[in-house]
Amino acid sequence: MTQGTWNVALLQMDIAIGEPERNYAKLEEMLNEAVTNEVKPDVIVIPEMWNTGYALDRIQELADPAGERTRALLSGFSREHGVNVVGGSIAEKRECGVFNTIYAFDREGNEAGDYSKIHLFRLMDEEKFLQSGDKLGRLELDGVPAGMMICYDIRFPELSRKLALGGAQVLFVPAEWPNPRLHHWRTLLMARAIENQMFVISCNRVGISGTTEFFGHSMVIDPWGEVLAEGDESERIVRATIDLGLVKDVRRRIPIFEDRRPSLYAE
């Protein structure tokens, strides 16, 4: 990191449904590609449910017990390469069920935060097979306060606002967002960035799973709503450099956090 900037790398990967071994191998390949680029990333982001895809009918047997395999891999990688990793999300098995969980690691390989998806997506039957998390996704990377949400969560502006009010300047959004709702995906991400005057860094998968197609379009959006980088529909690494100082500038320019009237509309 040069002063106040981050190079981010989004691993816009295809995911083999129900085949964790293939997915771990693919992820390692892409992680290595991400750090061998001439521009070294400060933060790497991975898509949602990258270890299993939506193999929900076999999720009990496929999910990573306590996330141990994933945590060992990502923590080791972060430490070895001195890079922050927001580890997408994985199907994570606990005693009380399977969760859709992000683990994030700092440059020393320490766990910087975790978040289990709180809004389960009925259109994909998540609520029938997964448990929902019950806490917000807050973390700090290189001293920068940030938040984590997963996919469907971006439809709930209250959640990103709460993270922003808690100090988040960057919002990470791993996703498996399918066709044909590209318009929703782009608009909601831009809205979350503009209304909260924060960076939104989203990583969506590509490829086809059964009858569902995923369009990628991973995006890096600045606090003014400008799209700094956007993927196409192919498997690739999407890169961008962000100037973290912009959050302060935009919040000074239009001081929405000073102008809020929560007594009139906060629940």
Ligand SMILES: O=C(O)CCC(=O)C(=O)O
């Ligand atoms: O809200 C949407 O349209 C997509 C959400 C989704 O695919 C998910 O949360 O996995």
